[in-house]
Amino acid sequence: MAATAAAGSVIDCAKGIGAVYSNGGHVLDYAGINKILRPLPPLLAVCTLVGSAADISQFAVITDETDRHKHVLVSKALVPDAAFLDPQPLTTVPPAMAACGVADILVHAVEAAVSSLASPLTDIFAAQALRLWSSAVLAAGADFCPTLCSYADSGSGRPGRGR
Structure with missing residues (x-):
């Protein structure tokens, strides 16, 4: 099981890590639609900032730091198994x-x-x-x-x- 307590980009990172953990290779091997063949380990997302929808979506945006391009992974396997939304962290943002x-x-x-x-x-x-x-x-x-x-x-x- 993987758990993340952060904003969208960190949740997307956890999705990418899960894809590589279950399927091998490099995270960018899964850029595109339905390239993730095996399910990810269970993922728990705790959101600390509103807006990205990473906690409920089938998308992950990963930036390739070598060419500074953003790549999108799209798969139902990327939807977190559980998401917790607590407005309390937003009071300190x-x-x-x-x-x-x-x-x-x-x-x-x-x-x-x-x-x-x-x-x-x-x-x-x-x-x-x-x-x-x-x-x-x-x-x-x-x-x-x-x-x-x-x-x-x-x-x-x-x-x-x-x-």
């Missing part, structure tokens, strides 16, 4: 980090709405995700919104940094 997670949630909701694979069912979930997202951002109020806006305006993918 710096606002800039929280803004990244909040922006990620918005991206996932919009992606679901405009996907070529969208269906009436995914449209319902996307619309509800957007309603919940906007309610949560408005409820967070004036302290949080400037941080989120600086993230959106920076163009760098990092809050508060210019182009």
Whole structure:
């Protein structure tokens, strides 16, 4: 069994490690769709930041450090066996980090709405995700919104940094 308590990239790393442990080879051998032939060891994901959906998805994004390209592994074998979501760790996350997670949630909701694979069912979930997202951002109020806006305006993918 493998357990990870972290944000999305660390959960994705655990998925990649599990794929190699069960199937051998190099993690990038499994980039693409349904290239993982054997099941992974049981994986427990404890999320410490919102937004990535790594704790519930069949995807893992792995960066090849030699060429700085991101590769996507896609397999139902990558879905963690259990995920625990506890809002308590989020109370200590710096606002800039929280803004990244909040922006990620918005991206996932919009992606679901405009996907070529969208269906009436995914449209319902996307619309509800957007309603919940906007309610949560408005409820967070004036302290949080400037941080989120600086993230959106920076163009760098990092809050508060210019182009």
